[in-house]
Amino acid sequence: MTTIAIKFGRVVREHRERLSLSQEALAELARLSRSYLGEVERGSATPSLETMQKIAEALDQNLSDLLLECENHDQL
Numbered sequence: 001m002t003t004i005a006i007k008f009g010r011v012v013r014e015h016r017e018r019l020s021l022s023q024e025a026l027a028e029l030a031r032l033s034r035s036y037l038g039e040v041e042r043g044s045a046t047p048s049l050e051t052m053q054k055i056a057e058a059l060d061q062n063l064s065d066l067l068l069e070c071e072n073h074d075q076l
Contacts, residue, residue, distance in 0.1 A: 006043030
């Protein structure tokens, strides 16, 4: 069973790579440190709702859509 933190991290990484953004660029857009964003992408950090919203906005996504992708990630 994959945790929600790991699923969220995978979804964030997929969107970031689709946009051809580096971790550093996305972290800057989301006003986070690059190292923390890396932890989020690896699922070793569990972001707060506020942080998840910052990441979603930086990816030009709705947080609800990212979370829905997390729910469906294992089914893809």
